[in-house]
Amino acid sequence: MALLTKAPKGTYDLLPRDTARWQAVEAVMKSEAELHGFREIRTPVFEHTELFLRGVGDTTDVVEKQMYTFEDKGGRSITLRPEGTAGAARAMLEHALYNEGLPVKLYYNTSCYRYEKPQAGRLRELHQFGVEMFGAADPAADAQVILLAHGAIGRLGLRNITLEINSIGCPTCRARYHQALKEYFSARCDELCETCLSRLERNPMRILDCKSPVCQEIAAGAPKILDYLCDDCRTHFEAVQQYLTLAGVEFTVNPTIVRGLDYYTRTVFEFVSSEPGYSFAIGGGGRYDGLAEELGGKSIPGLGFGLGMDRILLVMQAQQIEFPAEETCEVYLASMGQAAQQKAFVLAQKMRECGIAAECDVCARGLKAQMKYADKIHAQYTIVLGDDELANGKAELKNMATGEKKEISIGDDFIDAYLTLSTEQSDLAF
RNA sequence: GUGGAUUUAGCUUAGUCGGUUAAAGCGCCAGUUUGUGGCACUGGAGACCAUCGGUUCGAAUCCGAUAUUCCACCCCA
Numbered sequence: 400m401a402l403l404t405k406a407p408k409g410t411y412d413l414l415p416r417d418t419a420r421w422q423a424v425e426a427v428m429k430s431e432a433e434l435h436g437f438r439e440i441r442t443p444v445f446e447h448t449e450l451f452l453r454g455v456g457d458t459t460d461v462v463e464k465q466m467y468t469f470e471d472k473g474g475r476s477i478t479l480r481p482e483g484t485a486g487a488a489r490a491m492l493e494h495a496l497y498n499e500g501l502p503v504k505l506y507y508n509t510s511c512y513r514y515e516k517p518q519a520g521r522l523r524e525l526h527q528f529g530v531e532m533f534g535a536a537d538p539a540a541d542a543q544v545i546l547l548a549h550g551a552i553g554r555l556g557l558r559n560i561t562l563e564i565n566s567i568g569c570p571t572c573r574a575r576y577h578q579a580l581k582e583y584f585s586a587r588c589d590e591l592c593e594t595c596l597s598r599l600e601r602n603p604m605r606i607l608d609c610k611s612p613v614c615q616e617i618a619a620g621a622p623k624i625l626d627y628l629c630d631d632c633r634t635h636f637e638a639v640q641q642y643l644t645l646a647g648v649e650f651t652v653n654p655t656i657v658r659g660l661d662y663y664t665r666t667v668f669e670f671v672s673s674e675p676g677y678s679f680a681i682g683g684g685g686r687y688d689g690l691a692e693e694l695g696g697k698s699i700p701g702l703g704f705g706l707g708m709d710r711i712l713l714v715m716q717a718q719q720i721e722f723p724a725e726e727t728c729e730v731y732l733a734s735m736g737q738a739a740q741q742k743a744f745v746l747a748q749k750m751r752e753c754g755i756a757a758e759c760d761v762c763a764r765g766l767k768a769q770m771k772y773a774d775k776i777h778a779q780y781t782i783v784l785g786d787d788e789l790a791n792g793k794a795e796l797k798n799m800a801t802g803e804k805k806e807i808s809i810g811d812d813f814i815d816a817y818l819t820l821s822t823e824q825s826d827l828a829f
Numbered sequence: 830g831u832g833g834a835u836u837u838a839g840c841u842u843a844g845u846c847g848g849u850u851a852a853a854g855c856g857c858c859a860g861u862u863u864g865u866g867g868c869a870c871u872g873g874a875g876a877c878c879a880u881c882g883g884u885u886c887g888a889a890u891c892c893g894a895u896a897u898u899c900c901a902c903c904c905c906a
Contacts, residue, residue, distance in 0.1 A: 405879090405896085405897075408896085408897070408898090459904095460903080460904055460905080461904085461905075464830075464903095464904090465904085465905090482906085511906080513904095513905080513906095515904080515905080516830075516831095516903090516904095517897095517898080517899090518898090518899065518900070518901095519898090519899065519900090520905095520906080521904090521905075521906085522906090525905095525906060526906090527906060529906095594902085594903075605904095658905090659904065659905055660905095669906095670906095679905080679906080680905070680906060681906070682906065683905085683906070705906060706906070707905090707906030708906085709906075710906055711906090733864095733865075735864065765859090765860095766864060766865060767859095767860090767864095767865070767866080768858085768859080769865085769866090770865050770866040770867095771866055771867085772866085773865095773866065774866035774867060775866085778866090781865075781866080783864070783865060785864060786864095787864085795865090797865075797866090799866070799867090802866090804865095
């Protein structure tokens with residue numbers, strides 16, 4: 400039992416009682432993306448391993464330590480996608496979507512896989528909503544993509560989320576900055592903590608947000624990325640901020656945002672939750688102007704973001720954000736005896752054919768049990784059928800909220816009678 | 830990957846110093862005189878006490894390993 404009835408580590412089941420909220424969140428994302436002119440793309444769960452080595456970067460933690468990679472029966476090295484951008488970029492290039500007019504604007508809602516050590520909001524199967532825009536190099540594109548994520552987060556009603564942005568420059572100016580950082584920290588390497596010593600070579604920018612007080616003090620005097628941006632990158636970053644300000648979006652510039660994927664250039668951003676117990680990034684993204692070329696395609700700029708659906712749902716739950724009511728049964732047809740059960744069966748199906756959510760007994764239970772069930776599923780109306788009703792061709796339509804009953808025909812005019820009565824009732828409610 | 834905690838019915842928990850049929854609330858199923866939900870009452874089902882092993886006459890309880898979830902790192906959505 401222990402093994403067979405337990406979902407694998409770092410995964411979980413989405414149960415019927417939870418799917419409605421997910422659908423609600425997904426609907427907001429989809430709607431916001433489509434408002435911005437993005438269209439859905441669905442790519443395979445697995446790709447050639449090479450795609451992520453080249454695209455995401457073979458020295459990143461995600462690629463080095465966290466990929467689900469295996470050899471298939473044909474000897475190919477296959478990897479479950481650890482993120483969504485590489486696959487979308489691959490598909491865009493493969494199908495030459497850039498010939499259908501620029502920019503190419505894509506969105507997706509998919510699961511990603513990373514071999515993580517799980518914690519709350521850190522899973523091995525995670526769900527991301529993401530968008531990618533290709534062929535737009537202008538800062539207005541950066542601002543629009545950020546605006547899209549910002550809009551979706553706002554529409555969901557999330558609170559305590561801050562937008563943090565940074566520019567990590569182009570490969571040229573970033574290399575100069577890394578060099579300057581290395582020189583600065585190397586001079587004081589005997590004071591740095593052990594972790595930061597290892598960061599010195601791998602990713603010196605990480606030292607900037609080390610939690611050790613000593614490192615923080617040293618980092619405070621370190622060179623700033625923004626001072627090392629080339630003119631083009633600086634102008635671009637300033638323009639992005641200007642657009643965001645024009646749009647009335649609040650943000651802070653956080654020079655320590657680095658992002659863990661190699662493909663990023665220039666603008667990077669994160670949406671960070673400060674909800675107590677849930678202080679993590681619920682989404683992030685940036686520009687990746689070199690990605691398409693790195694994948695062997697034509698040089699085409701790009702940018703996008705990923706929002707962590709699992710984390711967003713966690714925060715929404717923590718903030719007790721209300722979700723729209725679930726679809727519930729409209730009419731429950733209770734019955735007593737076989738003839739009535741058959742009649743209920745037929746009437747329920749007739750209602751469904753007219754688009755009315757109807758249920759009837761399929762457990763051959765007693766009337767009381769059926770009424771309890773109708774209550775449990777929040778049926779709006781019930782109708783009880785028995786020998787008397789079958790004989791008279793009439794039954795009572797009961798409003799479960801008010802207890803009010805009205806006579807209803809169960810003959811050929813049943814649907815019409817129901818529609819008339821239920822309309823009258825809802826009119827009364829207003 | 831490192832360090833620390835957690836684990837008892839579907840859920841939330843109690844369980845004394847190791848002592849025999851592991852307890853409660855909620856939920857589920859059924860009944861409360863034969864045709865109507867919510868309230869109340871009564872009853873029932875449901876737990877190899879995470880798993881495997883060890884100590885012991887005896888383990889939910891002590892020890893070990895493994896697993897799970899969570900926390901801090903690492904990293905990230």
